[in-house]
Amino acid sequence: MRSLIVIMMGAVLVNNYVLSQFLGICSFLGVSKKQDQATGMSLAVIFVMLLATAVTWPIQTFLLDPNKLGYLQTIVFILVIAALVQLVEIVMKRYTPALHTALGVYLPLITTNCAVLGVAIDNIDASYTFLESMVNSLGCGLGYFLAMVLFSGVRSRMEDAKPPKSFEGLPLTLIAAAIVSVSFFGFAGIIENLFG
């Protein structure tokens, strides 16, 4: 139980996927303009991360490792995750139209998101058990959610600011992202001190 909490906290705060490991930056910068969009995207990411881990962990453990095909990890994971998200979208459209309208736009965006693939591969590299992998994925998803919502707040404040012409748009967004990222480094070492 204790180790699960450590993994969870670590994934959300210390090793935040977006702000500390710089994975999923493309969607982080692209969809963080409005808070409701950022929330929708993040919920979809949490969902897909959990789903991807639930499928890729058994594939690695029971299919690739026994046959000494570990080097095929990346390509197989991409293939499986992409197909799975497509399948989920089709099923969702049929059986839960409300959920599809809420998450539908973001699902195809996530199919080959590096954060999702990153979680799947990280779980294997850290040789987590299945339960630990799932907790880690949930933590990473929540960390993404936290980063997105925080940053959408920052961006909505920047809308009202009047920056110099050459900083307008993406340059200012990147600088803001860097500052938010630096603030997250304040969490480094917090886990060792709390649970160590």
Next chain:
Amino acid sequence: MNPVLLAAISVGIIGLICAVMLAVASKIIAVKEDETFLRLRECLPGANCGACGYAGCDGYAHALREGGVKPNLCVPGGDTAATKISQLLGVEFEDVVEQVAFVRCNGDCNNTSDKMEYHGIQSCKAAKLFFGGSGKCTYGCLGLGDCASVCPNDAICIKDGLARVNPRLCVGCGLCAKECPNGLIAVLPDTVKVIVRCRNTDKGGATRQECSVGCIGCKKCEKECPAGAITVNTNLAFVDYTKCTNCGHCQEVCPSGCIFIGNFSGAHKAK
């Protein structure tokens, strides 16, 4: 076995399984989109302006399919959309009252001046909170373009500090009217020709000091109007469009020149 062959075969098999799964799923649980809804949706312009009273074009199309809704509610689509919809649903065609937005202020930088320099947030709503805006007249156009930024058709431009509507581009959705903090924009049927371009309710002398083309409430138009369509209330002239005959006499007698005569009918069809 050759390791390259082994890798290729295993990835190929996984890919094949995924492909078959997707193909089967898309056949078995595909959603049948409602054909009537799709065709109705195609008739509508897709501006999602909400002038019909529904949440966007999809909402109106849904309501139309359910029935009991008039087919002439889409102002941007005009008669073209209404004709197509009524043909599709097999109901009687009803004419759409095309509407155009009017800015009821003529205080550009030649006619009025500023009482201060404003360097705050560049939005009319924010400027309005700061001593009623930077202009001398607190009723007039703030000129920061909140209306222009919501216009789905780029029909509004700010020139010389005053919002101006291009009636050829305006579809009459009324989004700008909701946005203006001074309530300057009126969305009226395009048959209307007489517009009082002022909303200042100060007394005549005060209005004069603020703006050279403001309504001073002299009641000349009220007295002279042959149809009795104009009333002056709170130092401001109002036109009753049910009585107005578009004769244009009020414009001739108005000493400050705040009454405007235009012709917008058919601007929609000219598109």
